[in-house]
Amino acid sequence: MTDRDASTMQFVDAGVTSLVEAPRDILERGLRSEQVVNQAGASQATFFxxxxxxxxxxxxxxxxxxESTLHSADKVKQTVRAQLAANDDALRPTVTTLVKEAFDAIVNDASTARSLLSHIFAGSHRRTSTALENEYRRRDELVSAAYEALFEKTDATLRRPFTTKTFAVTVNAVIDGFRIRSRIDSRSVSPDMMSDALLAILGAVVDMSGLHQHLDDVVGPIDQPAETRPLPRDPRAAFLAAARSEFGKRGYFMTQINDIADTAAVPRVAANKLFPTKPHILVAALQSRVDSLRETVADDILIGLGDVAIIENFLLRCAQLASDETEFMDALLVAVAHDTYGEPESLLSLKEKLNIPSIIAPIVQRGQDNGAMSTISAPMDIAAGITNTLLLRCFTRRSDSPADNAAFVGAMVLNGLAHP
Structure with a gap:
């Protein structure tokens, strides 16, 4: 055969296309040169x-x-490091983004079919068998490179008996399984499912404790009695401390009450009695702070502060609340903003018990009555607009101090944008 120039590859690609797209025709009539020539749009003379x-x-x-189209190990490391930096070194969003970016290429029908065909021919074709072995070796190196980049800033190790090699083989086996399943049943395979599977493997295999643990430390004998931890002296406080951690790591929707209970060493049955839903957790965590905020506004009224000064004080204290209770306040914003059809009563409880805008609605009303404030809308609507603007600012500008966020929103909503 001559060197594989463009016209040569045109015939080869036509042959591969015939194998991939019409395997039944190949079984019935064979791979005929006439078919390949027509597919390539060339002539028999050129073919021979x-x-x-x-x-x-x-x-x-x-x-x-x-034939491989894989990236180099250095390129993989660069990609992983860039995603880690973009996600503040958080593992889940990094893995999720990497999988989403690669997903279409992984489950591509044509490339999957080529891979399956190469496995079929490998049994009777030594060169193909060797090429596949080399391909797997390169893929294992790329998985190892991704693992190194993901955890190079930590003291992570692989739990025994896993090694870098066996870990890479496992990951590639999982990816191959998803590829094959997607070819027949694409609706059952999604980027989220694939990233969740990889995160589950990482969670089981990667040891962050620095103790060089064994896999048996994670999965014990099935007949071993469950470890019983003593009930915390204050189950409610222990549960809320664990909830703060879980909301901070996983966000409102991914956090589960049973997971919080397990972390807090509070029996699940007891936890569900104390906190039937996640909104109940938020009320328990934030109620005293909101009540304190309400009391400070009442004190400002009692000592005779002006309406604008009271609102400015409210903004500062509310911004401080958002900073002190970041995990719970983030969860509260999500819970109230989302249309939670499944929990209408609990959502109503949040709006009633943690109704922060209602704290300053009377001040807005008083300002409207004495002509000091605009009557553009009802007092409660204006109070909600002020509060929501502040909380959104705190939510999106975490690096700014509470005083800076309060001053910015205060200047904007109290002084307006237009020049005097």
Missing amino acids: RKFRTKSEFIEAVITSLT
Whole structure:
């Protein structure tokens, strides 16, 4: 065969396309040169100038099935590091983003079919078998490179008996399984499912404790009695401390009450009695702070502060609340903003018990009555607009101090944007 120039590859690609797209026709009639020539849009004369025999052509087709288009290990590390930096070194969003970016290429029907065909031919074709072995070796190196980049800033190790090699083989086996399943049942395979599976493997296999643990430390004997931890002296306080951590790590929707209970060493049955839903957790965590905020406004009224000064004080204290209770306040914003059809009573409880805008609605009303404030809308609507603007500012500008966030929102809503 001549060098694999553009016209040569045109015939090879046509042969591969026939194998991938019409395997039944190949079984019935064989891979005919006429079909390949028509597919390539060329002539028989050109075909036989490129391939002396049909066997030589088939050899080229089979060999092309295993040709690699993989990135280098350095490129993989650069990509992983860039995603880590973009996600503040958080593992879940980094893995999720990497999987989403690669998903279409992983489950591509044509590339999956080529891979399956190469495995079929490998049994009777030594060159293909060797090429596949090399391909797997390169893929294992890329998984190892991704692992190193993900955890290079930590003291992470792989739990025994896993090694970097066996970990890479496992990950590639999972990816291959998803690829094959997607070819037949694409609706059951999604980027989120794939990233969740990889995160589950990482969670089980990667040891962050620095103790060089064994896999048995994670999965014990099934007949071993469950460890019983003593009930905390104050189950409510222990549960709320664990809830703060879980909301901070996983966000409102991914956090589960049972997971919080397990972390807090509070029996699940007891936890569900104390906190039937996640909104009940938020009320328990924030009620005293909101009541304190309400009392400070009442004190400002009692000592005779002006309406604008009271609102400015409210903004500062509310911004401080958002800073002190970041995990719970973030969860509260999500819970109230989301249309939670499944929990209408609990959502109503949040709006009633943690009704922060209602604290300053009377001040807005008084300002409207004495002509000091605009009557553009009802007092409660204005109070909600002021409060929501402040909390959104605190939510999106975490690096700014509470005083700075309060001053910005105060200047904007109290002084307006127009020049005097």
